[in-house]
Amino acid sequence: xxxxxxxxxxxxxxxxxxxxxSCSPISGHRSVSWYQQTPGQGLQFLFEYFSETQRxxxxxxxxxxxxxxxxxxxxxxxxxxxxxxxxxxxxxxxIPRGTGANVLTFGAGSRLTVL
Amino acid sequence: AQKITQTQPGMFVQEKEAVTLDCTYDTSDQSYGxxxxxxxxxxxxxxxxxxxxxxxQNATEGRYSLNFQKARKSxxxxxxxxxxxxxxxYFCAMRELNAGGTSYGKLTFGQGTILTVHP
Numbered sequence: 548x549x550x551x552x553x554x555x556x557x558x559x560x561x562x563x564x565x566x567x568x569s570c571s572p573i574s575g576h577r578s579v580s581w582y583q584q585t586p587g588q589g590l591q592f593l594f595e596y597f598s599e600t601q602r603x604x605x606x607x608x609x610x611x612x613x614x615x616x617x618x619x620x621x622x623x624x625x626x627x628x629x630x631x632x633x634x635x636x637x638x639x640x641x642i643p644r645g646t647g648a649n650v651l652t653f654g655a656g657s658r659l660t661v662l
Numbered sequence: 663a664q665k666i667t668q669t670q671p672g673m674f675v676q677e678k679e680a681v682t683l684d685c686t687y688d689t690s691d692q693s694y695g696x697x698x699x700x701x702x703x704x705x706x707x708x709x710x711x712x713x714x715x716x717x718x719q720n721a722t723e724g725r726y727s728l729n730f731q732k733a734r735k736s737x738x739x740x741x742x743x744x745x746x747x748x749x750x751x752y753f754c755a756m757r758e759l760n761a762g763g764t765s766y767g768k769l770t771f772g773q774g775t776i777l778t779v780h781p
Contacts, residue, residue: 578766578767579767580767580768589771589772589773589774590753590755590771591771592767592768592769592770595765595766595767595768596767597767602765602767603765603767603768605768635705637705637707639707639767641766641767648695648712648714649757649766650697650709650712651707651709651767651769652709653699653706653707653708654706655704655705655706656705656706658705
């Protein structure tokens with residue numbers, strides 16, 4: 548069974564540009580979450596989508612946005628890129644089962660470099 | 663606010679030996695879940711093991727076991743019979759299960775421990 552697919556895997560942008568990252572969850576998974584991973588801040592929760600609705604949002608500026616489509620695929624967008632946005636962006640999907648044991652399955656990430 | 667602390671930035675272990683990776687957590691909730699993930703250099707996070715706050719038995723999954731001490735708020739990962747392929751970054755994470763609604767997609771992660779297995 549295919550895992551979580553993130554595209555693109557690597558990309559380079561310059562300050563001020565905007566970027567869109569895509570995530571295709573495991574078939575049947577309806578919840579998609581996004582995380583930012585940097586050496587300084589570690590892994591930080593960005594937002595979670597379920598049935599095309601944002602259910603939760605982390606402490607990030609409004610430049611970070613996302614959406615989910617009817618097929619559960621999700622995109623996140625970062626506008627007006629800053630150097631500090633350079634990071635590995637990880638997407639995770641789950642069914643979810645509505646229990647504490649709900650396991651997130653992660654993709655391999657999209658590595659964004661902002662110059 | 664919930665917080666996960668992993669105090670070991672790096673750990674070394676000889677192949678075939680056991681190793682313990684430390685994790686302490688802070689939460690005011692009574693109901694929560696604890697996870698360990700492995701992140702190889704490829705970047706993908708791999709789920710290893712889960713422990714619920716009300717689980718009476720320590721979780722085990724193959725060579726992985728979780729030493730859960732609720733009163734101490736610790737959830738250490740024990741890897742038995744280390745293999746070269748175990749070399750990776752390991753993250754402890756927590757999900758709080760709030761009575762008012764749980765965001766099942768939100769985990770709080772520790773800073774991670776880099777494990778190096780020597781032949």
